Amino acid sequence: MLPLLHLALALPVLLAASASGRPPAPPSGSTDSELPALDGVLWPPSSMVRSAVSGVRSEYGVAVAVDSVGPDGAAWALVGAPRAAGGGRVRVHRRVGGGALRWPDAGRSLIARDRVRPGALLGAAVAIRGSLAAAGAPRAEGAGRVFVRRLGPRGPEGPTVELRPSPVRGGAVAFGAALALWEGPGGRARLAVGAPHSTVEVPGRGAVELAGEVHVFVRSGSSKWTLERILQAPLPRFAARFGTSVCFVGDHVVVGAPGDDRAGPGSGRVHVFGSTGASVLELGPPGIPASAPGARYGERVVALDGARFVAAAPGLAAVEAASITPAGDLVHDGLLSGSVLEGFGAAVAAGRGVLYVGEPRAGVGAHGRVAVFSRRAGGWHRAGSLHPIRPDAAGEFGASVAADGQLVLVGEPGDGGPCPPASADCGAGGATAFSG
DSSP, X not given: OOOOOSOOSSOOOOOOOOXXXXXXXXXXXXXXXXXXXXXXXXXXXXXXXHHHHTTOOOOXXXXXXXXXXXXTSOEEEEEEETTSTTTBEEEEEEEOSSSSOSSOSSOEESSOGGGSOTTOOXXXXXXXXXXXXXXXXXXXXXXXXXXXXXXXXXXEEEEEEEEOOSSOOSSOOOTTSEEEEEEOGGXXXXXXXXXTTOOEEETTTEEETTOOEEEEEEEOSSSOEEEEEEEOOSSOOTTOOTTSEEEEETTEEEEEETTOOBTBTTOBEEEEEOTTSOEEEEEOSTTOOSOOTTOOBTSEEEEOSSSEEEEEEGGGTEEEEEEEOTTSOEEEEXXXXXXXXXXXXXXXXXXXXXXXXXXXXXXXXGXXXXXXXXXXXXXXXXXXXXXXXXXXXXXXXXXXXXXXXXXXXXXXXXXXXXXXXXXXXXXXXXXXXXXX
16 A cells, blocks of 8 residues: 555655665666666665564655756765654765766765654655755654755765744644755755644634645755745635645745645645745646546646646646746646556656656556656657566555656655565665666
8 A cells, every 4th residue: 555645634654775685676677768767776774674674664765855966977865764763764865976886875864863753754755956955854843843954075964954833833733744945056045844734823714724834944145044934825724735745936836735625625726826925826626627526636746947837636647737927827738647546646756858757556566657758749748657676566666756857766665675585575665766
């Protein structure tokens, strides 16, 4: 069964290995020569493998992020393991240039273990941009926490900045369940943090539980982060879970609220906010159906470029691409569809003119795959699929996807690749990198 891939009324299941435990990798996890080729496998550390063998999975790979940083082949990747012992872990992997071993080890911890308590779910969401890396722990201290660190030539460095919701609305707000990070010149940076379980006070209506919020922080020059604003839906609704997903699109902030019920229970909605915080667009489920109960539109939102984004509706097995015009209007840019049974839309990532859509229940034994779409002749066309190098039943390849340029990282939290041969049901997890 898929781990918690969305925030329902309870927080979703947010959801390595020693060298001797690694199986030999086939030459490619792709079935099409025009698709990105296998670049390497990011295994969890041996402690997580031992835990999985004993029946306690860390869910390594349920959240991934990647950033390619230059023409020399260097890159950084984050892999979250929110169920790891001690409150969750986030591993930092660095890609070295050339050779067969491009991702050479099990990485380093982004955040020290003593920063969180058991059950914090550190690594439920991760983000990386330039020299900054962030990790969410949506159950830390009850309300949730976000941790931010700098990345240097040797890995994480400097102090760990801890952000928390302010003020706390409604107790367990799941602050850190979704993250979006932007870094610009001169030390400027912005961080959007989803808190989809927040209670929102509405004049004349009182407290609206699980309506959700997004906290936007800014940094200028130093490591000090300041709360800039708190975003809410123009019409907060019970259990809308506004803030389940978030991304920056130019000067706009796009926020998903998959529990919004205006087109039916759990139909979902996407909100687009301008630089002043005003809501400029509000979108319902794709295809404009009169009623779309259970569509969960907005469970994933991802930026395509400075003016375009995509929003997934896993309940409809649909992904919609849209553009924001300078006048603040919306232009529909295509609708992709797949199979609900295969989990189409559980994860979405955008590379250089390419969309990657997770299908973590696809294939024989439901080992999963990632559908690849390219934009040609004014539309989106399926170019093929990425597959796990070692298909595992319930491996959930495609439960998470991240892309930057031509580098793609696919999470597989149920992967048994790093496990000993006698532990077929171990499922320690992993992540596979592909590059074009």
